[in-house]
Amino acid sequence: xxxxxxxxxxxxxxxxxxxxxxxxxxxxxxxxxxxxxxxxxxxxxxxxxxxxxxxxxxxxxxxxxxxxxxxxxxxxxxxxxxxxxxxxxxxxxxxxxxxxxxxxxxxxxxxxxxxxxxxxxxxxxxxxxxxxxxxxxxxxxxxxxxxxxxxxxxxxxxxxxxxxxxxxxxxxxxxxxxxxxxxxxxxxxxxxxxxxxxxxxxxxxxxxxxxxxxxxxxxxxxxxxxxxxxxxxxxxxxxxxxxxxxxxxxxxxxxxxxxxxxxxxxxxxxxxxxxxxxxxxxxxxxxxxxxxxxxxxxxxxxxxxxxxxxxxxxxxxxxxxxxx
Numbered sequence: 001x002x003x004x005x006x007x008x009x010x011x012x013x014x015x016x017x018x019x020x021x022x023x024x025x026x027x028x029x030x031x032x033x034x035x036x037x038x039x040x041x042x043x044x045x046x047x048x049x050x051x052x053x054x055x056x057x058x059x060x061x062x063x064x065x066x067x068x069x070x071x072x073x074x075x076x077x078x079x080x081x082x083x084x085x086x087x088x089x090x091x092x093x094x095x096x097x098x099x100x101x102x103x104x105x106x107x108x109x110x111x112x113x114x115x116x117x118x119x120x121x122x123x124x125x126x127x128x129x130x131x132x133x134x135x136x137x138x139x140x141x142x143x144x145x146x147x148x149x150x151x152x153x154x155x156x157x158x159x160x161x162x163x164x165x166x167x168x169x170x171x172x173x174x175x176x177x178x179x180x181x182x183x184x185x186x187x188x189x190x191x192x193x194x195x196x197x198x199x200x201x202x203x204x205x206x207x208x209x210x211x212x213x214x215x216x217x218x219x220x221x222x223x224x225x226x227x228x229x230x231x232x233x234x235x236x237x238x239x240x241x242x243x244x245x246x247x248x249x250x251x252x253x254x255x256x257x258x259x260x261x262x263x264x265x266x267x268x269x270x271x272x273x274x275x276x277x278x279x280x281x282x283x284x285x286x287x288x289x290x291x292x293x294x295x296x297x298x299x300x301x302x303x304x305x306x307x308x309x310x311x312x313x314x315x316x317x318x319x320x321x322x323x324x
Contacts (some may be wrong), residue, residue, distance in 0.1 A: 019296040031121055033080040034261075038123035041114050043085060044314035046168060046185060046216075047073050049241075049272065051284055053309030056095055061301055063098035073314065083118040089132075095295065102278040105154060106295045117121045130166040135159075138296040144201035151201055151300055158296040161196035164189050165211070179222030179234065187214040191247070205256065206299050207249025207292050209263060212243040220316055221275045237317040241272040241282065251290065263302065272311050284311040 029119040045271060050071050054063030070092045080238035091110035097103045112134030170185035178293030189212035202208070221239045246267040256263045263311040286307040293301040 002147045006188075013185070023307075032083070035118065035121040035123060036083055037080040039083075039116070039126065039128060040075060040085060041116075041314075041316075042123060042126055042170075043078075043087065044073050044127070045076065046170075046187070047071070047089070047313060048091070049282075049284075049311040049313040051307075051309050051311040053284070053307045055308070056205050057304050057305035057307050059305035060070075061303060062095075065096045065098050065102055067093070067095045067105075067307070067309075069093045085118075085167060087114045087116070089114055089134075091134075093295065096163040099144060106140055106156070106158065106297050107295075108136065109139060110134050110136045119310070124172040125170075125171045130164070130168065132164045132166070133161070135161050136296065140297070142198050144297065151204065151297060153232075153297050156201070156297050158199055159170075160193055160198040160202065160206075160299075162191055162193040163195070164191045166190075166212070179236070180239075181220050183216075183218045183220070185218065187212065189213070192251075194251075202299065205253050205263070205292075206252065207247075209251035210247045211251050212245075212247045214243065216244075217242045221276075226267055237274065238315045239276075242269075242271045243272070259289065264315045265289065266294065270307075270311075274315075277324050280312055280315050282311045282315075296304040 047160050048071055049067075051067075051069050053067045054065075056067035065144075071090065074088040074090075075085065076088055077084070077142050079085075089110075089112055091112075092103050093108040093110075095107075097105065113131055114130055114132040117129045119129060136159070138158040140157050142152060142154055142157060143153055144156040144158065146152050166189035168185070168187045170183055172183045173181050175181045191212055193206075193208040193212040198206075198208075218241045219239050220236055222234050222236050223239075224235045244267075246265065248266075249264040250258065252262060253260075257265075266289070270284060270286035270288075271280035272284050274283070285308070287305070288306045288307075291300075291302050292299050293303075
């Protein structure tokens with residue numbers, strides 16, 4: 001009798017153990033899939049903003065009618081089954097010059113792919129890595145130098161290819177009583193060119209290797225609180241974003257030592273604000289400095305600037321139930 005009782009107890013204990021292990025595995029799978037899905041939104045939210053800027057960069061050596069940057073993220077691989085994702089990112093910038101023909105001359109075309117790797121399961125305190133390859137050109141095919149040896153910024157060819165390895169991390173704060181919260185988002189990156197073909201004129205003084213740093217403070221608010229069609233739902237959106245970014249060239253540059261920040265430093269601070277009635281768009285104001293103008297063949301230009309206009313991207317704008 002005792003033997004049968006002991007066997008019965010051991011059998012039930014084994015069943016409970018196996019059942020518990022199955023529940024733990026299922027819970028872990030659910031947790032991983034939820035994290036993979038949440039990170040897809042983070043990858044897109046952390047992408048650069050597109051903008052339209054009447055007057056362009058005020059302070060530039062040339063005068064512009066309007067400047068624009070058009071960029072988006074084609075998420076080709078973004079499954080909740082995988083911590084790895086892949087996106088194709090086109091990034092086109094044009095500066096329309098204040099001339100009779102409103103010439104663009106040398107637009108900046110960038111096209112590349114980005115591989116993402118999720119490093120932890122908590123999207124509210126996220127960590128992930130990026131590896132991006134980008135081709136950059138200006139659509140011109142004339143000689144990159146004029147007869148006097150200067151760089152041909154009118155019709156000169158520009159082409160370069162580069163890799164960027166980045167580590168991104170960020171934190172979301174808890175929701176305040178009024179329904180708003182913040183996020184702090186950071187990126188540390190390393191950019192290098194010389195593994196790939198490039199226009200030889202860049203040897204005149206291009207920053208082939210750069211250290212990158214970005215930080216972004218964002219606020220999210222509950223909006224349309226008095227809507228008669230909301231029911232048990234709340235509408236929230238990203239209402240403003242403050243970005244600061246810098247890059248510093250650490251490669252050898254003729255006649256410029258490593259401490260020559262006037263040539264090596266690129267930096268910008270921009271503030272983007274969205275009124276409650278706006279959807280997926282900001283009013284933008286930016287101030288910055290180019291030690292090396294990143295607009296292709298104009299790499300020898302250096303200047304401070306301000307920029308005003310509209311910006312947009314994959315902004316957080318969603319409907320939630322009040323119990324979320």
